[in-house]
Amino acid sequence: MATDTSSNGAPDRVSRIRNGLLLAILEHRLLPGTKLGEDEIGQIYDASRTLVRAALQQLAHEGIVEIEKNRGAFVASPSPREARETFEARCLIEGAIVERAVAARSETWRTRLDDQLTAEADAEARGDHRAAIRLSGEFHLLVAEMADHELYYSLLRELVARTSLTILLYRRHRVHFCGVDHHRLITDAIVSGDAVRAKALMIDHLKEIEAELDLSETEENSASLADILQG
Amino acid sequence: MATDTSSNGAPDRVSRIRNGLLLAILEHRLLPGTKLGEDEIGQIYDASRTLVRAALQQLAHEGIVEIEKNRGAFVASPSPREARETFEARCLIEGAIVERAVAARSETWRTRLDDQLTAEADAEARGDHRAAIRLSGEFHLLVAEMADHELYYSLLRELVARTSLTILLYRRHRVHFCGVDHHRLITDAIVSGDAVRAKALMIDHLKEIEAELDLSETEENSASLADILQG
DNA sequence: AACGCGATTTTTGTATACGATTAGATTTAT
DNA sequence: ATAAATCTAATCGTATACAAAAATCGCGTT
Numbered sequence: 001m002a003t004d005t006s007s008n009g010a011p012d013r014v015s016r017i018r019n020g021l022l023l024a025i026l027e028h029r030l031l032p033g034t035k036l037g038e039d040e041i042g043q044i045y046d047a048s049r050t051l052v053r054a055a056l057q058q059l060a061h062e063g064i065v066e067i068e069k070n071r072g073a074f075v076a077s078p079s080p081r082e083a084r085e086t087f088e089a090r091c092l093i094e095g096a097i098v099e100r101a102v103a104a105r106s107e108t109w110r111t112r113l114d115d116q117l118t119a120e121a122d123a124e125a126r127g128d129h130r131a132a133i134r135l136s137g138e139f140h141l142l143v144a145e146m147a148d149h150e151l152y153y154s155l156l157r158e159l160v161a162r163t164s165l166t167i168l169l170y171r172r173h174r175v176h177f178c179g180v181d182h183h184r185l186i187t188d189a190i191v192s193g194d195a196v197r198a199k200a201l202m203i204d205h206l207k208e209i210e211a212e213l214d215l216s217e218t219e220e221n222s223a224s225l226a227d228i229l230q231g
Numbered sequence: 232m233a234t235d236t237s238s239n240g241a242p243d244r245v246s247r248i249r250n251g252l253l254l255a256i257l258e259h260r261l262l263p264g265t266k267l268g269e270d271e272i273g274q275i276y277d278a279s280r281t282l283v284r285a286a287l288q289q290l291a292h293e294g295i296v297e298i299e300k301n302r303g304a305f306v307a308s309p310s311p312r313e314a315r316e317t318f319e320a321r322c323l324i325e326g327a328i329v330e331r332a333v334a335a336r337s338e339t340w341r342t343r344l345d346d347q348l349t350a351e352a353d354a355e356a357r358g359d360h361r362a363a364i365r366l367s368g369e370f371h372l373l374v375a376e377m378a379d380h381e382l383y384y385s386l387l388r389e390l391v392a393r394t395s396l397t398i399l400l401y402r403r404h405r406v407h408f409c410g411v412d413h414h415r416l417i418t419d420a421i422v423s424g425d426a427v428r429a430k431a432l433m434i435d436h437l438k439e440i441e442a443e444l445d446l447s448e449t450e451e452n453s454a455s456l457a458d459i460l461q462g
Numbered sequence: 463a464a465c466g467c468g469a470t471t472t473t474t475g476t477a478t479a480c481g482a483t484t485a486g487a488t489t490t491a492t
Numbered sequence: 493a494t495a496a497a498t499c500t501a502a503t504c505g506t507a508t509a510c511a512a513a514a515a516t517c518g519c520g521t522t
Contacts, residue, residue: 012300012505013506037472037473037474038473038474039472039473039474047506047507048506048507048508049474049507049508050505050506050507050508051505051506051507053474053475054288057285057288057289058288058292061289061292069243069474069475069513070473070474070475070512070513070514071473071474071513071514071515072473072474072514081381082381082382085380085381085382085383086382088327088380088382089382089383089386092323092324092327093323096319096323149316149319150312150313150316151313151316151317151319151320152316152320155320155386244476268502268503268504269503269504270502270503270504278476278477279476279477279478280477280478280504281475281476281477281478282475282476282477284504284505300483300504300505301482301483301484301503301504301505302483302484302485302503302504303503303504
């Protein structure tokens with residue numbers, strides 16, 4: 001399941017840059033709002049600004065990076081509204097995905113899901129938060145891969161990345177139960193063929209993550225600033 | 232509801248190129264498979280290849296243009312599989328959209344929907360197929376705008392564009408009932424507040440369009456070519 | 463010491479140049 | 493005459509150069 005644009009084996013240079021940045025964002029090594037200077041990135045990956053720009057524009061279209069005209073690219077900071085919309089879309093799409101995943105269940109997939117859960121548990125057990133947060137997203141993508149629906153898969157990949165940023169910005173408590181146990185339950189329902197239960201569990205799982213966030217409207221800072229200082 | 236990337240009033244040059252190409256594709260003036268040479272487009276819009284490339288890459292990410300390495304950009308030709316996935320995704324997303332649209336109904340929106348239907352009927356009446364096909368898609372986008380969900384809106388915009396290409400490639404009969412009457416029924420259900428009926432009508436409408444297409448697997452041309460010539 | 467203004471430096475936007483790849487035409491050999 | 497091979501023209505991939513905008517710093521004023 002290559003993430004490169006062109007499906008030939010050649011991992012073109014812009015995909016290398018894109019994937020490097022994406023991984024750093026997904027693992028929370030690059031935080032929302034971080035400036036992504038073209039020259040700076042170019043030096044790191046030994047590429048010209050032309051290629052860096054292409055990579056940044058791809059990420060911008062995926063909603064993971066924001067480009068401000070004449071100011072440059074930054075790691076995106078989804079607004080509370082965008083966050084809510086992302087979760088709503090995920091419930092909708094992942095609901096459809098699990099139904100398809102149940103239909104596609106097999107021994108092979110059971111093994112892959114098990115391996116995934118093991119990897120997640122391992123990362124959490126040894127306190128590797130960066131791997132844990134990344135693997136947590138990868139579970140959802142694995143289910144999407146099962147569903148054998150290219151469009152749903154690519155949509156979800158973007159949504160998962162945005163969710164990662166959202167959690168970082170809005171979570172209430174420092175630690176976040178990445179939900180390996182939830183993932184376990186969902187997996188059980190899928191492999192046992194219980195589509196209704198699997199769907200319900202998946203949606204509950206997503207809603208629970210959303211509930212752990214504080215998405216109250218901090219109405220666009222600047223506008224409220226006057227009110228706050230007046231009150 | 233600007234379609235430009237940067238939401239400031241300045242319609243940057245790459246958006247102009249992008250929108251020009253998109254409109255031509257949506258109105259079926261550019262057909263699937265058409266080569267989109269960088270220099271050629273650059274001369275038309277009086278822009279350098281740098282800007283043209285940016286526009287083409289945007290359209291590629293939206294699935295409306297396909298870029299083949301070292302060969303250039305072409306108007307996309309969705310495969311039957313991609314076509315089916317597009318329709319499935321539209322049913323899912325537009326189902327959610329109409330429910331939200333019903334919740335948002337008002338006199339103002341009733342008027343805008345009416346105007347839209349009038350414009351569609353007009354275009355069909357005077358035989359302006361290009362406008363008709365474009366307006367037909369715009370109806371769905373208007374409902375999405377009602378739903379007040381930025382993410383759903385932008386997803387649907389891509390799906391509608393892909394649908395336009397799909398219809399052109401796979402429709403059975405030359406003429407296609409663009410479905411102003413369907414749109415009328417959906418509108419009635421929305422303004423009357425009948426969410427269940429509106430959703431059912433919308434999904435039926437989409438399934439009917441899909442049913443008018445011939446999406447049988449014509450197995451990837453090249454692979455079958457050998458078989459055909461041997462037989 | 464704080465603020466505002468202007469020069470300098472950095473960074474982005476766009477065009478263009480050059481090497482690499484592909485497609486098409488012409489030639490050559492079977 | 494057909495098919496393979498080679499050459500040529502057109503097109504893409506990438507780097508770089510230059511212009512324009514923004515950010516930074518330093519200076520002088522209050």
